[in-house]
Amino acid sequence: xxxxxxxxxxxxxxxxxxxxxxxxxxxxxxxxxxxxxxxxxxxxxxxxxxxxxxxxxxxxxxxxxxxxxxxxxxxxxxxxxxxxxxxxxxxxxxxxxxxxxxxxxxxxxxxxxxxxxxxxxxxxxxxxxxxxxxxxxxxxxxxxxxxxxxxxxxxxxxxxxxxxxxxxxxxxxxxxxxxxxxxxxxxxxxxxxxxxxxxxxxxxxxxxxxxxxxxxxxxxxxxxxxxxxxxxxxxxxxxxxxxxxxxxxxxxxxxxxxxxxxxxxxxxxxxxxxxxxxxxxxxxxxxxxxxxxxxxxxxxxxxxx
Ligand SMILES: Nc1nc2c(c(=O)[nH]1)N[C@H]1C(S)=C(S)[C@@H](COP(=O)(O)O)O[C@H]1N2
Ligand SMILES: [Mo]
Numbered sequence: 001x002x003x004x005x006x007x008x009x010x011x012x013x014x015x016x017x018x019x020x021x022x023x024x025x026x027x028x029x030x031x032x033x034x035x036x037x038x039x040x041x042x043x044x045x046x047x048x049x050x051x052x053x054x055x056x057x058x059x060x061x062x063x064x065x066x067x068x069x070x071x072x073x074x075x076x077x078x079x080x081x082x083x084x085x086x087x088x089x090x091x092x093x094x095x096x097x098x099x100x101x102x103x104x105x106x107x108x109x110x111x112x113x114x115x116x117x118x119x120x121x122x123x124x125x126x127x128x129x130x131x132x133x134x135x136x137x138x139x140x141x142x143x144x145x146x147x148x149x150x151x152x153x154x155x156x157x158x159x160x161x162x163x164x165x166x167x168x169x170x171x172x173x174x175x176x177x178x179x180x181x182x183x184x185x186x187x188x189x190x191x192x193x194x195x196x197x198x199x200x201x202x203x204x205x206x207x208x209x210x211x212x213x214x215x216x217x218x219x220x221x222x223x224x225x226x227x228x229x230x231x232x233x234x235x236x237x238x239x240x241x242x243x244x245x246x247x248x249x250x251x252x253x254x255x256x257x258x259x260x261x262x263x264x265x266x267x268x269x270x271x272x273x274x275x276x277x278x279x280x281x282x283x284x285x286x287x288x289x290x291x292x293x294x295x296x297x298x299x300x301x302x303x304x305x
Contacts, residue, residue, distance in 0.1 A: 046275055049201055051135035053121045055287070060132035062201050064274050069208045070126065071227055072176050073161065073168035085207035088167055090228075093212045099158070099233035102149035109212050113198055115139045115147070120195060120216075125257045125286045127221035130272045136216055137199030142190040150186065150234050157189040158182075158239035159215060160231040168228075176242055182215065182226035183239035183253065187295055193218055193288060196229070219285040219292045221255040252305040256296070257286035261305050 051059035069081040074088075095112060098104035117137050125131045145157070163179035165171040171178045188194065195216040198205060205211040210227025217224045223243050233239075243251035250264055259269045259282035270279040285292050296304075 049135065051121050051133075051201070053123065053133055057123070057133050059121060059135050059201075060273075061275050065132060065134055065200065066206050066208055068274060070222065071208055071210070073170050073178075073180065073228075074208070075170060076175055082206075082208045084169065088207035088211065090207065090212040093230075095213060095229060095232060097144065097148045097232045099235050100151040100154035101234050102151060103147070105148055107144070107147075109198075112139055112144060112196065112213060115143050117198060118195075119202070120193075122193075122216065122218040123283075123286050124216075124218065124222060124225075125271060125282070127223060127251065127255070127263060127268075129266060129268065129270070129282075130274055131286075132274050135201055136195060136197045137202065138195035138197035138216060140192055141194045141196050141215070142192065144196060144232075145190060145234075148234075153236050154234035155186050156235050156238050157184050157186055158233045158235050159184075159226045159229050160233075161226055162228050162230045177245060180226060180242045181239065182224055182241050184217065184224070185238075185295075186234070188217070188292075191292060191295065193291055219257060219288040221251075221257060223251065224255050254296075254301070254304045256292075256301060256305075257282060258284060258301055258305075261302055 046058070046061040047063065048058040048061065067082050068078045070078060071081045071085065074081045074084040091109070093109040094106050095109070096104075096106045117139055119135060119137055121133060121135045123131060124134045141157075159182045161178075161180040162168065163171060165178075184194070197210070197214050197216045198212060200209060205214065207228075210225075210229075213229055214227040215225050215229060224241075238253055241251075241253055244253055257268075262268050268282055271282050272279055283289075
């Protein structure tokens with residue numbers, strides 16, 4: 001007769017036999033064995049996959065990236081998103097790209113991926129004053145936009161998340177106006193740092209991170225990085241964005257990371273890096289000033305927050 005505890009250990013050992021040989025497997029096993037039964041969150045050291053930013057900051061633990069999420073279509077609780085998004089169907093998936101373009105086109109996800117996926121380790125800063133380091137996979141958005149040939153009259157790019165309450169259950173509630181929409185100025189969208197991400201940690205995106213395709217704009221607050229995108233339109237006027245519709249004094253169109261521009265309800269001067277202790281200074285444009293500051297020459301960043 002095996003009691004519950006021995007049974008668990010035996011299963012872990014069987015798994016160890018199957019997975020032995022890779023460092024990832026060893027880390028995984030350690031984390032499982034160190035965890036209180038069923039807790040999910042393990043006590044062993046972080047699993048960073050060896051990814052670092054060019055400045056030497058290690059990637060955030062994969063578990064944290066995939067279990068501490070903002071994705072209101074599934075849940076308003078960060079821990080609630082992953083379990084509720086688990087069965088979100090993401091295939092087939094198409095992204096319709098139109099508006100002020102010469103060659104409007106609907107891309108199948110695979111066609112986007114064929115444009116060429118790159119790996120980029122970026123800092124990611126939420127407006128709530130926490131941050132992560134995420135090793136993304138993605139296609140530079142400019143590469144997709146060049147395919148559709150924007151007209152001279154196009155000045156902004158508008159993005160839309162899927163609207164399907166049967167697949168995104170919280171869209172039955174009124175917590176936000178649906179679908180979630182976001183926007184960039186065309187020069188921001190064409191900037192080489194701007195990605196349409198299809199994966200992280202070398203694998204396809206999980207639903208909680210915006211599968212199968214989401215925007216990543218590393219010098220802006222996280223809510224600009226709209227998830228599960230189905231439509232991209234080039235437009236002449238600044239498009240509406242979900243969080244500025246909800247609270248325009250708190251979340252502006254630009255939302256560039258800026259230590260000196262406080263949210264009305266909290267300071268943005270410091271931030272908490274998920275997985276490490278204490279607070280660190282927020283960096284102007286999240287540390288990407290050298291690359292992007294010229295986009296905003298002559299603009300008052302306090303007025304245009
Ligand atoms: N469609 C959609 N996109 C979204 C959100 C959302 O609720 N719905 N949350 C945003 C916010 S506030 C943040 S911080 C990031 C979180 O991305 P992550 O969970 O992959 O870290 O997604 C952004 N994109
Ligand atoms: Mo956020």
